[in-house]
Amino acid sequence: MNDLDSQRLSGSLKLRGYRRVDDERKADLILLNTCSIREKAENKVYSRLGELRELKRDNVQIGVCGCVAQQEGERILARAPWVDFVMGPGNVGYLEQVLAGGKTIAIDFPEDRRYDYLTVDRPSATKAQVTIIEGCNKNCTFCIVPTTRGREVSRAFEDVLDEVRAAVASGRVEIELLGQTVNAYRCPASGRDFGALLSAVAEIEHVRRLRFMTSHPAEVNDSMIAAMRDHPNISRYLHLPVQSGSSKILRRMKRLYTREKYVEIIGRIRAAIPEIHFSTDIIVGFPGETEEDFQESLRLIEEVQYGSLFAFKYSPRPGTPAPRIGPPVDDDVATERLTRLFELHERIKQQRLQSYRGRILPVLVEGPSKHDPAMLSGRTDDNFVVNFVADPATPLGSMLGVRIDQAQHHTLRGEAVA
Ligand code: SAM
Numbered sequence: 001m002n003d004l005d006s007q008r009l010s011g012s013l014k015l016r017g018y019r020r021v022d023d024e025r026k027a028d029l030i031l032l033n034t035c036s037i038r039e040k041a042e043n044k045v046y047s048r049l050g051e052l053r054e055l056k057r058d059n060v061q062i063g064v065c066g067c068v069a070q071q072e073g074e075r076i077l078a079r080a081p082w083v084d085f086v087m088g089p090g091n092v093g094y095l096e097q098v099l100a101g102g103k104t105i106a107i108d109f110p111e112d113r114r115y116d117y118l119t120v121d122r123p124s125a126t127k128a129q130v131t132i133i134e135g136c137n138k139n140c141t142f143c144i145v146p147t148t149r150g151r152e153v154s155r156a157f158e159d160v161l162d163e164v165r166a167a168v169a170s171g172r173v174e175i176e177l178l179g180q181t182v183n184a185y186r187c188p189a190s191g192r193d194f195g196a197l198l199s200a201v202a203e204i205e206h207v208r209r210l211r212f213m214t215s216h217p218a219e220v221n222d223s224m225i226a227a228m229r230d231h232p233n234i235s236r237y238l239h240l241p242v243q244s245g246s247s248k249i250l251r252r253m254k255r256l257y258t259r260e261k262y263v264e265i266i267g268r269i270r271a272a273i274p275e276i277h278f279s280t281d282i283i284v285g286f287p288g289e290t291e292e293d294f295q296e297s298l299r300l301i302e303e304v305q306y307g308s309l310f311a312f313k314y315s316p317r318p319g320t321p322a323p324r325i326g327p328p329v330d331d332d333v334a335t336e337r338l339t340r341l342f343e344l345h346e347r348i349k350q351q352r353l354q355s356y357r358g359r360i361l362p363v364l365v366e367g368p369s370k371h372d373p374a375m376l377s378g379r380t381d382d383n384f385v386v387n388f389v390a391d392p393a394t395p396l397g398s399m400l401g402v403r404i405d406q407a408q409h410h411t412l413r414g415e416a417v418a
Helices: 002-015 037-053 066-072 075-081 088-099 143-148 157-169 195-204 220-228 247-253 259-271 291-304 331-355
Strands: 029-034 059-067 085-087 127-131 172-178 211-212 235-238 277-284 308-313 360-368 376-381 385-389 399-407 412-417
Touching: 002 029, 002 066, 002 088, 002 127, 002 157, 029 037, 029 066, 029 075, 037 059, 037 075, 059 066, 059 088, 066 075, 066 085, 066 088, 066 143, 066 157, 075 085, 085 088, 088 143, 127 157, 157 172, 172 195, 195 211, 195 220, 211 360, 247 259, 259 331, 277 291, 277 331, 291 331, 308 331, 331 399, 360 412, 385 399
Parallel strands: 029 059, 059 085, 127 172, 172 211, 235 277, 277 308, 385 412
Antiparallel strands: 360 376, 360 399, 376 385, 399 412
């Protein structure tokens, strides 16, 4: 989502005659788009601002955008007075006013979230990310997102469809719908839900692959599952963050489901779409997490066999209740748990990658391979990169069958088949 905000900022600047330079010393506007999901990301912003200090001139503007801007507000100007403005995620559509000097601290959430999708500066020729819902109404006790991105606001159904049609017309045949809780989408005017939107987007001509993230397990419903089941161009790969395998920890996190409920949801989706794969996010070292709680996360990873997994050490965030919920887990213990978790998942991932050898997988062509320009590169439905031999004149965005002959550490290698 931060990436897409950067694409929107970049597009709106290009429209105003700015152009990108490859060296920040040549820039007359420097924007840092920031993430505050964990403390490490936040610290990086201040060290980067320290480096940028020497570039500040009267004709050089420096702005801090994104979630750290939202969270820190005036404190950024106090700590780094060479910064010209601070602009939160609610103001991405209002960059023009901010640059004109009207707002030094733009951290409100305007009623009208202006969203000019025609100017988004999309880096990929084949893929477009499309926000359908901003903000988050869940109150997970570890998470800063509801503070930094505000309450949920869904876009109008027809607006989303218009954006997707425009993206497809420009060759972006892979669409990724975005939201902090993407499946909480509800059209403000008609009440149509996420499943209805998924179906409508999947039915737009030339949408070859449709992805979405992030789904909250408690928002998975029959209409979402039916839309996925009935549209083969919707990816059979679902990111469904669980955060922990222990019901005790899930309750403390206020995730709104138990381990058993989560497993039941996975089972319902698998019953409707047997070929589905899952990925997830896990937090280790949440306050009060015991070795037994952690073991439950490991057992869940074994049980679900996630294709990809994003795991993080718990990081206390300002204003969130989690730090008061249980005793902190020693940092060395959390680090060691994270290592064990990644070791387990690495084995599962390697088994999956090896199981693809000899199989023909549908791959969406994205461009020449980075390592060998004589080969093409694309992704499988479950988002693994495949480098493969094919006719170099294959149009970008084509869907090809690729016979996989090698599984490397993170990527696959193969040859296109007729
Ligand atoms: N909205 C999504 C959800 O609720 O599942 C994910 C949002 S967040 C940008 C991505 C991931 O960061 C979360 O799924 C969680 O695993 C991780 N995360 C969020 N807050 C964290 C914290 N305080 N410490 C460590 N990881 C955190």
